Amino acid sequence: MNGHRAVIVQADVITPFGKGIDPCWQALLEKRSAVTPVSRFATGAFNSDLAATVPGLDYLGEKSLVMQLLERLFPVQAMVPADAHLLLATIKGEIDYLERSIATGAGDAGECRLDRLLARVSGLCGVRGGMVVSAACTSSSAAVARGASLIRSGAFDCVLVVACDGVTEFIYSGFSSLMALDRGPARPFDSSRTGLSIGEGAAFILLMSEGRALAEGRGVLGEIAGWGMADDANHMTGPSRESEGLIAAINGALACADCDRDDIGFISAHGTGTVYNDAMEMGAFRSVFTAGSRPVYSIKGAVGHTMGTAGALEIVVALRALREKLVPPTVNLAEPGEDARGWVSPDPVELRECTAALVTNAGFSGINTAIVLKGYGTP
Amino acid sequence: MKLLVNGMGWVSARGCGMVAADWSVAFGDAGTVLSVPRETIFLQPVKNFGRLDLASRITLIAVSLALRDAGIESSPRHKRNIGIVGTGSDGSLAADIDYYRDYVENGRRLSRANLFIYTLPSSSLGEAAIHFGLTGPLLYTVDQECSTAAALQVAASLVADGSAPRVLAGRTEGERALYLLLSGEDERALCTLDAAAAILTGSFDVDAMVEEFARARG
Incomplete structure (x- = not known):
């Protein structure tokens, strides 16, 4: 960097x-x-x-x-x-x-x-x-x-x-x-x-x-280490079923952060609860994180989809999760979809080591963002 | 990194055109840009063009001309890592009014998805991304002066930080629009970023801006 x-x-x-x-x-x-x-x-x-x-x-x-x-x-x-x-x-x-x-x-x-x-x-x-x-x-x-x-x-x-x-x-x-x-x-x-x-x-x-x-002697809560933005260029209201926009955004964020994908300890997903968004996200996560699953969660079952606020709110929650080394549960999750099994959980997940997290968002017209968040003091 | 403008498309009350190619069409007394044959503007047919809201149609025309002016053959099938940053003082206000008035006039019992989808300030940019296969960052921005130059600076920073190698920047106001393609490449350079920013500062007079860009082209 x-x-x-x-x-x-x-x-x-x-x-x-x-x-x-x-x-x-x-x-x-x-x-x-x-x-x-x-x-x-x-x-x-x-x-x-x-x-x-x-x-x-x-x-x-x-x-x-x-x-x-x-x-x-x-x-x-x-x-x-x-x-x-x-x-x-x-x-x-x-x-x-x-x-x-x-x-x-x-x-x-x-x-x-x-x-x-x-x-x-x-x-x-x-x-x-x-x-x-x-x-x-x-x-x-x-x-x-x-x-x-x-x-x-x-x-x-x-x-x-x-x-x-x-x-x-x-x-x-x-x-x-x-x-x-x-x-x-x-x-x-x-x-x-x-x-x-x-x-x-x-x-x-x-x-x-x-x-x-x-x-200024300020306390540091974390670092925005990398970011990526990409568009599906596919449809106004539906995400691409190939997940290529989010994959590009995630890869861009990892490169921007000079971060190895294996350093990502957990993922705060957009996770709206729509059939197509969540499937698109899981497709991207499985495509990028080929070495295996890592905890994924969405907070939208608890706070709803807060639209323009969603990304910032989710970054603040992810900061807390990084600090606590504790991944929050996905509220209202009863039976994970087949593509999400082994990644999402209805219960909190404790992490042994975690230096970085990924926060993803997606929106109308196929816009995707990915942010790599690091705890402060992480190399 | 030295950033350059590679092409520019514009739509004013009197005509539309491209600056580097030194090409334009005058509408004549009764016409508007929407009366210009579409094949004159678009290299490929735009699906459902007539169903788009006005801001999207005008934005698509200016973006098509800007891409052509930069020598880029765009297509929804052949996607390219090009970003788009747009501004406009009213954002999606016209679409907002159309959607909500229709909803209220229908007794608040029927809301139309085909009107709602244009109520995001970024909707017209999304239509452009879909129709021209633009897979880079997509942002609507506006500052307190509703400055076109500010949108250009955002586009410049997206190129500079590596978010995309090329980014479109522009503004749509009613039936007027102007879009530039910005990159770090020196092929087909129309002018520098600094020269473009100086021209775009101030009121949004498309005809005057086109004249200044033509002079900058030399």
Whole structure:
């Protein structure tokens, strides 16, 4: 690896389990799911009535769902260095403004434009400028990859990745139209899985060059050691059955990290619970990790598919797993699909040694990302 | 690494064309880019072109012209490691309105997948990736100035960090669009990255930008 190491010096999340990684981690270990009946809009017309929502949000109120989430995430501006370069990852941002405008005629639908959300988030975080990165359900892992690249190249020495998406009627009805929702809570990698559960949340990851982090005496949580992004160029809503996009992304991330595939101790999969996504991922894992299985898990049975937030949230969970040397269970997994047997588990898995982890995400139009995450101090 | 622009495709209110090839079509009084025969723009038929949303159709036209201008024969069957970074001030707003208005007008009981799939800011880029076989990174980006130059810089960093050897960068606004192909190769160089960034800074006046790129080409 040439250039500056990109290390994670701070991270936090809001999930349906609450603020911080601790309640989310505990829920995962206890195999609890936050996927419950939706109460914020009528679901009678959809093929599910479930989602993982954050309690206490005011839907179609004065502020958008995502700004309410982010205000909980950033209670004080001083948490973020003022010179941090902001990368905001989201898919639909403040789409609830558009919902209200169209449904009631009140307000401006254009208020949901992402450049306007960017201005609000930069103000909330006390930083200037920044950029939105939107790449379907890989948005926040793509933003982390961009941030790490900017640090490695020396363009910036501090990058703040902020991720957010909310559960709204717009999004829910859309996923229902695609027949992508499981009637019950999502069952990633299960033989009887039929779809995903939508979730919401927000996360931030503060990246720094190793040099700056050490100079400022900051604790280092881990390193974004490598990243890869590739597109299937195959279909708008379905992944390639050959898995070639994700394989390319994983191989790119391993090469970028100068990491041997055998160094990867576990994999945090996208694991939506749809038949085709999970099969595509397992195809890629089996193709790349030919020496044998390693623990694979998905957190989406517990927190739902948090869309633009998914990658960042999953990186934060994987950091915790690296630190604890404990792979969380795949919640709602009863009988693994044939292709996932020996890789996924309904129970936590302890690791003896683990220096690196892989985090994968995939999204509409066949976008794939892979991130190699290392514990700090790992060569 | 010295980065170069290898080709550029554009669509304005008055015409569409390619800069390195010094080729353009004027729409005339009543026409728009959508009235130009497709075989004039695309080397191969684009499946379901008429069913795509407007942003996707305009983006596909500009990307097709940019790839042709760079001498790349693209095809969904022969995939290439080319990335795409796009921007636009409204993102997917028009598609968002079309989808949700249709849903509300149908009594909130019928939602249409064929409208929903265009409600991601990256959807038009995804259509381009599928139709031209682009397997590199795909990102929609926007900054507070909705700057085209910022998207170009993201594309440049993707080439520089080895994410892809070539990356398209551009912007779509309504029926106007401009896409460039960027690489580290010096074949068919139209201009340097720095020259392109200087031209793309400021308001999105496609005709004026085309003139400046033509001057930069020399």
